[in-house]
Amino acid sequence: MLLSIGLPLIIEKFVLIVIVVMSSLVIAMYATFAERKVAAIMQDRRGPNRAGPFGLLQPLADGLKLFFKEEIIPNLSSKLLFILGPCLAMLTAMMTGAVIPWGDKVHFFGRDISLQIADVNIGILYVFGVVSLGVYGIMIGSWASNNKFSLMGGLRAASQIISYELAMGIALIALLMTTGTLSLKEIVQQQQEHWYSWNIIKQPLGFLIFLICAFAECNRTPFDLPEAENELIGGYHTEYSSMKLGFYLFAEYINMFLSSSVMVSLFFGGYDIPFINDASLAENIGTNWVALIHTAVFLFKAACFLFLFMWVRWTIPRFRYDQLMNLGWKVLIPLALINMLATGAFILLQQNNWHF
Amino acid sequence: MSVIEIMFWFLSVMALGAAVMVVASKSPVYSILFLILTFFAISGHYILLNAQFLAIVNIIVYAGAIMVLFLFVVMLMNLNAESEPHQKNKWVLYIGGISGGSLLLVIVAALKKTVATTQLVQMNNGEVGLIKNLGIKLFTDYVFPFEISSVLFLSAMIGAVVISKKEG
Numbered sequence: 001m002l003l004s005i006g007l008p009l010i011i012e013k014f015v016l017i018v019i020v021v022m023s024s025l026v027i028a029m030y031a032t033f034a035e036r037k038v039a040a041i042m043q044d045r046r047g048p049n050r051a052g053p054f055g056l057l058q059p060l061a062d063g064l065k066l067f068f069k070e071e072i073i074p075n076l077s078s079k080l081l082f083i084l085g086p087c088l089a090m091l092t093a094m095m096t097g098a099v100i101p102w103g104d105k106v107h108f109f110g111r112d113i114s115l116q117i118a119d120v121n122i123g124i125l126y127v128f129g130v131v132s133l134g135v136y137g138i139m140i141g142s143w144a145s146n147n148k149f150s151l152m153g154g155l156r157a158a159s160q161i162i163s164y165e166l167a168m169g170i171a172l173i174a175l176l177m178t179t180g181t182l183s184l185k186e187i188v189q190q191q192q193e194h195w196y197s198w199n200i201i202k203q204p205l206g207f208l209i210f211l212i213c214a215f216a217e218c219n220r221t222p223f224d225l226p227e228a229e230n231e232l233i234g235g236y237h238t239e240y241s242s243m244k245l246g247f248y249l250f251a252e253y254i255n256m257f258l259s260s261s262v263m264v265s266l267f268f269g270g271y272d273i274p275f276i277n278d279a280s281l282a283e284n285i286g287t288n289w290v291a292l293i294h295t296a297v298f299l300f301k302a303a304c305f306l307f308l309f310m311w312v313r314w315t316i317p318r319f320r321y322d323q324l325m326n327l328g329w330k331v332l333i334p335l336a337l338i339n340m341l342a343t344g345a346f347i348l349l350q351q352n353n354w355h356f
Numbered sequence: 357m358s359v360i361e362i363m364f365w366f367l368s369v370m371a372l373g374a375a376v377m378v379v380a381s382k383s384p385v386y387s388i389l390f391l392i393l394t395f396f397a398i399s400g401h402y403i404l405l406n407a408q409f410l411a412i413v414n415i416i417v418y419a420g421a422i423m424v425l426f427l428f429v430v431m432l433m434n435l436n437a438e439s440e441p442h443q444k445n446k447w448v449l450y451i452g453g454i455s456g457g458s459l460l461l462v463i464v465a466a467l468k469k470t471v472a473t474t475q476l477v478q479m480n481n482g483e484v485g486l487i488k489n490l491g492i493k494l495f496t497d498y499v500f501p502f503e504i505s506s507v508l509f510l511s512a513m514i515g516a517v518v519i520s521k522k523e524g
Contacts, residue, residue, distance in 0.1 A: 081385070122487060125412045132420025136392075139424065143385060143431050151431060158424055165421075182487060 012113050020097045020117060027299075028253035029059040031306055035253075038310040066246035074239050077146045085141025086240065086247035092134040093254040099123040100261045101185045103271050103294040104278075107287045115291060116185055123184035124172060127262055131168075131217055135161045137251065138236050145239035153235025156225050156321070160216055163328040164223075168213035170336035171206045174343040175266060178202050188270030195274045200267040205339045207267045209332055214259045216328070218252060221313040225321055260305035264298060271298040364404060371397035384430045388423060395419045407485025 033048065033055070040047025048055035073079055103115035120126060135158045142154025178199065179187050191198050200207050216223040225235075237248045264270060271294035272278065282290045319327070349356070374393040381387050395418045402411035483489050494502050 078383075078385075081389075120408065122408050122412050125409070125416065129412050129415040129420060132416050132424075135420075135424055136427075139427055139431070140389070143427075155428065155431070158428060162421065162424060 008111065012111070013117060016113070016115070016117055017098075020102070021094060024094065024097055024254055024257055027257050028250055029063070031253045031257060032062065032250075033059045034306065035310050035313070038307065039314050042311075042314045063246065066243050069242040071242045071244070072239075074146055077239070078144045081140050081144035082239075083244070085137050085144055086244045086251075087137075088140060089134070089137025089251040090247045090254075092130055092137060093251040093258065095130045095133075096127055096258040096262065099126050099184050100258070100265055101188050101270055102298060103291045105287065106291045114185075115295065119183060119185045121181075121183050124176065124182050124187075124266075127184075128165075128169060128172065132161075132165055134217070134255070137248075141240070141248070142236035145236075147239050150236050150238045153238070157219060157236055160219075160223060160225065160324060160328075163325060164213040164216035164332070167209055167328060167332035167336045168217070170333065170340055171203075171209040171213070172266075174206045174336070174340040175199060175203050175210075177340070177343050177347055184265050184270075188265050188272070191269040192272050192278060195269075195272075198267065198269045198272070203267065203339075203343070205335065206343075207263075209336050209339065210263065210267070212327075212332060214263060215309070215312065216324075218255045218259055218309070220252075220256065220309055222316045222319050223324060224313075224318060225324060256306060256309050257302060260302040260309070261298070263305055264301040268301050271295065273297050360404065363400070367397045367400040367404070370394075371401070385427065388426050388430060391426075392419050392423050395423070402485070405485060406483070409487040409490050410485060 036058070037047045037055075039045075048058040051057040051061045073082055098117040099120060101114075101116040101119075105112045105114045107113070138157045138161075139154050142150040142157070145151075176182060179190055181187060181190075187199070215221075237245055240248060273281070273293060278290060278294075281293075371394050374390045374397060377390040378387045378394065381390060395414060399411040399414045399419075402408070402414060484493060
């Protein structure tokens with residue numbers, strides 16, 4: 001495992017990591033742009049259209065603006081933690097990308113290069129672990145700001161994330177019972193055969209719970225209480241300015257993109273091209289082209305989810321806090337448990353040839 | 357030194373250093389953050405021992421859930437160095453030091469008796485830490501202790517609900 005790492009492998013993984021990190025940053029950048037455009041279309045406006053053709057340079061302009069703003073670190077804050085907060089938020093947002101299979105494999109320089117940074121056999125648990133760490137960036141930042149409203153936003157965020165993690169985990173358990181593996185690569189490969197072997201068919205309720213929890217984990221509307229502007233003046237990032245604020249805002253978009261990717265891999269066949277036999281396609285046009293199409297299909301599916309995130313944001317109003325907690329603890333967790341038990345019973349019956 | 361040895365020493369220094377800082381740091385929030393760092397170092401050790409499941413569960417449960425609750429409590433109570441009650445009684449310090457020291461002595465004595473004293477770390481031999489083997493072991497050989505501990509957890513959960521519902 002760790003002992004026998006050759007130099008080509010290190011280079012290959014390094015290049016892959018750089019590509020994945022860069023492209024998730026760029027995608028998150030344009031997700032901010034897309035969000036403003038989608039909002040504009042839904043509200044019958046034009047949206048940003050001044051910087052570059054169709055406003056395409058708007059994210060760059062936003063980034064530059066954030067960089068040129070004054071850095072303010074509150075006097076009474078713990079400075080180290082104040083800086084650590086946004087860094088952690090960014091780090092945990094980026095870490096999920098390591099286990100997502102972006103495509104099958106490409107063939108370069110006589111080597112098969114897998115388009116997944118790390119095919120660990122605990123893939124989903126890794127995702128889950130990273131998600132559960134995501135709360136630290138918010139909590140540390142909010143506490144270090146030494147501001148009551150920040151702390152309140154941070155506590156709201158933390159309790160929300162912890163509450164919805166549970167339902168998310170139980171929904172995943174039901175999925176794992178049907179797939180029988182924790183490796184994301186294997187889960188995607190199992191979904192390759194037919195379009196109806198996608199896990200969304202087997203686990204519709206599980207997917208719904210997972211989707212709702214993903215919204216909550218990303219602090220998106222209708223679960224954006226941590227940053228509810230009209231009650232908390234921006235929540236946990238009240239005291240932040242300049243690029244540190246940018247990191248927090250940006251981490252949200254990276255989280256959105258990566259949780260879309262996780263949902264695509266878990267429930268929507270990953271890089272599978274619907275209605276097409278990938279193996280025979282690979283024989284016809286070569287592995288590399290298929291890998292390219294795979295990645296494109298994957299990104300398209302993820303983009304659909306990104307659009308869903310935005311659509312919901314501009315359609316549904318925010319929950320009240322007690323409604324949020326009730327939904328998490330009294331609706332989603334029992335539903336997830338029922339889903340898990342039903343899946344278990346179904347699998348047992350199937351193994352027993354439908355005899356009780 | 358091989359890569360494994362370097363990693364072992366790095367993780368050990370990190371775990372011990374962070375553990376010392378948990379006790380030494382003035383602010384409880386820093387203590388908790390160092391404790392999280394300790395958990396990460398220990399998870400790294402689990403990975404070196406080829407126990408990936410244990411490593412990631414350690415992070416999910418301890419670093420991801422329990423420590424968040426600790427942080428919650430400390431932040432809400434706004435504990436810091438000034439509000440910390442100063443320990444007047446010298447005897448408590450002595451007693452604590454002596455009992456901690458004797459615990460260390462017992463652990464060191466127990467570790468001296470173990471077989472592999474020269475071996476730093478067991479890499480890649482032993483498959484029981486992988487999730488499949490661990491699951492099979494838990495549900496065949498160790499099913500009774502496993503179920504007993506789950507009953508314990510259930511009763512703890514019910515107890516927590518009962519306590520939190522004071523005026524029921």
